[in-house]
Amino acid sequence: MHRYLFSERLSYFMAVYRIGNYADAARSIPISYQGLAKAIRSLEAELGVCLFKPAGNSRLESTEYADKLYQQTLDWAEDIRYLEFEFSRMLGNAKRTIRLGVATGVMGYLGLDAFSDFELDHPEFSLRVEECPDFIVDKGLAEGDYDFAITVAPYDKRFRTHTIDRIRGFVAVNKENPKSQLERFTPRDFQGEVVLGVGYQYKTFDRLSGILDEGDIAPLSWINSSELFWLYALAAENKGVCLLPAHVVSLLGQSDQVTAVPCEDFWEIGLSCLSSRKIDNDERILLAFLAKRCQKQRLRFGIDG
Template identity: 25%
Template sequence: MDTRNIQYFMAVFEHLHFTKAAEELGISQPTLSQQIRILEAEFGTPLFDRIGKKVVATEAGKLLRQYGTKMLQAELDAKNAIKELLSGERGTVRLAVLPSDLDFQLVPLFVQFKSKYPGIQLQAFSTIYIQEEVLNHKVDIGIGLQGPADKRLIQIPLGCEPYHLIVHSASELSNRKEITLQELQHHSLVMYPKGYLGRDLVDEVCRNEGFELTTVMETDSATSLLQLVSAGVGAAIQPKGLLRQNPERPDLVAIPITGPIPVRHLELMYCADRFISSSQQQLTNWLIDFFKKGLATKK
């Protein structure tokens, strides 16, 4: 089976439109249609139903999409493995991380890594959909919140990090040695919008205790949250690591939360059936060491 035809099939499956798929592939629409017919003849069954101008994948087409993804990935892995064998310490690593970790934790590590491995190209992406990006082969490695065991993934625990209340040094709360979430019901808070991982962690703890926190302002950027706290708009509930990586922010104070505490458990993940290049392995080792050392210093 020609994997080129699998690529053609995947393009049609994604667009469900032969003309758009042909434009993306850089071939003519009749050529694409012919190649799909060849593939359908090889399988002995239609892969798409053509109802007027509408294209719908058949059950056979849906199955081929599932296995076709693995076939194309296996071909890419083989090419990468041979390329790595011939070129030595070179390669590209795609990394997905949570936005706050990319903004506040990992840039110093990236600088060190680039200095030691100048031939390796690192591509870092900010997203809250870590597991999906890894499983869909959009990235090679992901660092996100620990989830249920998945046999499709290698999941390596990196440690846990309790949340703190971050306030301005001029706040009436700044001298507190500790504080409970219940006490924050009547204080101005700036937080992520509902549905974001950090917000959901806090909301779940509060919900289990029978109350809900309200906000005066919401933003999806950790940098913006710290700026709002610095401006005196409100306090934020965030990992203390945000301040550890921002020593130039003496105007902000982190207060430990007692009682039920929001805690984020981090893990590194990559697909179990993927070829792991030496460049990916090097970065994986660095990330594991970086997070485990960093989280250990916060306890």
């Protein structure tokens, strides 16, 4: 059996396959861009095949070899999970492992200690958490990579989803821009602006670009990144207007350069699973914990509603 199966390169491959570009995949691991690209090239050399081809705009297209390896890796990972559980059971300390996908940005809202707190409250469970962009999490849940996922609206119709929070959006506008005086930022106000926002793997981008196209509203350009703090810094330099959820505005605090103008958008998150899954105790326990956690975080961030 090839030694690559026992290395972290296989997990790197999974991240690149799901996310579709090196930069975002590297941030999700985390590892440097150069280190990730080198690991994939090494894996390709060992297998003797090409796994990914450039598809333009930094995106990667999987080859038939990557598709086959991805499916085999899913099967292999399931076998490993079963083996780990059996060993734990034989040792008398078996825990119920829940594989949880989490949309990027949710951890920032719930808090980095959220899931360790869950395990403290429920020592009978072990959480295996993977954080990815919105559409990648949906894809992973649909393909059986996760038992549950914290997803972003609009929700996939293949899932049963319980909304756990809904947070108002804001647009960060430099105070030199006359639109900083608006009481509410509407889609029409993006006309002629540089839009600073997350990229094509996120539903906020998909939803906003659809609204602008439908309304024949033409931004000057788009600058996309999953790094919201960097986008906010660009807004502070008057290089564009930045769409942010309320809790990020709270984290960033007051600024002499920027005004956060309420907009018509909301950031809604929910706990999802495949609709074919029967409602069980795992789902009820997770929902109860997340509902309580969201209440706590609303107080922490001073979010109304």
